[in-house]
Amino acid sequence: MGRMKVQRTLRARLSEDVAGEDGDDLVRLLSQVARGDHQAFEAVYAELAGPVYGMICRVLRDPAQSEEVAQEVLLEIWRTASRYDTEKGSPAAWALTIAHRRAIDRVRSETACTRREHNAATDPGNREPDDHDVVADIVAASIDQQRVRRCLDGLSVLQREAVTLAYYGGYSYPEVSALLGVALGTVKTRIRDGLIRLRDCMEVTS
């Protein structure tokens, strides 16, 4: 069941955008999740856990903390699925906004370094993920990665640095301004212009 879903997802990803066919699919799945459907949640997990975890890892760096925050986020998706509203955007954007905010909260909170003991005790260690899912994930991820990289390459240096520091680095725009040594207003503008160019490059429909 999960396997079929992965293959179908992969095909969809090869031919379509994340927010296209998959987006519609996720809308339907989320409404099932809102009614307590664990199988639908498995499918949502298969779709979103990779980007949620990957992005959180980029922001937080520490794998144990990232796993903890990703767990909170994915459970939050389960818990608040009934509050997802198509008017607010695609399910992926909704979920990843929750994820990015949680990661940012962690970055900016004082308790960032406290880690629950039992996480370390049950560290995954040599655990091997299921081969098939991994292959599908890697193929799908590399397609997304190539597109993102190509579009990022199309930005000016300052736009690219400002956008990546803010999103992957988890810095606020005044912090980005300080890091790059450019005026606040300039950073604000570069982030917006850069994102708009990325949006057009990735042909995001909203």
Add this chain to the structure above:
Amino acid sequence: VKPQPSELHLLTGSYALDAVDEPELEAFERHLTQCGSCVTEVRGLRETAARLAFGVAVPPPPALHEQVMAATYRTRQLPPLTSRPMRPERHGSAKRRGSVVRPPGRDNRGRRIKILLPVAAVSLAAVVALAVLQVRTHDQLNTAQANQNAVAAVLSAPDARAGSGAATDGGTVTVVISHGRDEAVVTAAGMPALPGSEVYQLWLMGPAGTRSAGLLPAEHGGRTNPVLAAGIRAGDRLGITVEPAGGTTQPTTSPLIEMPMPA
């Protein structure tokens, strides 16, 4: 100094990347309630930001899957919002503001509801009942039905905690424990199949000695049915060994996994 609305509009990009802090954040969100084009732009840029996340997707550790799925069984879901159409007398509340483009990310931390209401218990029972349907023989069915309520009670206990660990020969073991009940529910996934002459046996190992906690049933659909381990004492760890069919009173092989109970 109050920023002009046109200046505020420039924040759409930074806002979509969560790069705006208070007090500007509040000013911008207030601005959003009056600026339709800003809302549209933020929505589009959030989709773009999501693509940036897909661009760095990484397969998460399997333990994350186990933990999240286990947690869904003891987390009550929020009901849908119905206030707008159902109660016209209430409008313009503070709650509405956040619903423009802001998903519930920040405000709900620490508000995880610990008490599961009967609805959740019923749906849990349904899940366990489904698992029971997969069991083949009549004897097994009776046993499973006898355990069903106890398993559901642990999973829905307000103090339920989940954890998982990897077995040395492959497979993942997930434990949900209620310390208040001194009981745990154990499932395994991806353990190597054994010949008919052998079984996986669960052990509670601690200061109170090593006691059998039952046999792990064969996997169905890549996962075992839940096993209830009762009589857990302080300091107990969970172990699994390979034993002759029928099990033994004490382990005769070294554990494939020995993990602490989730705190």
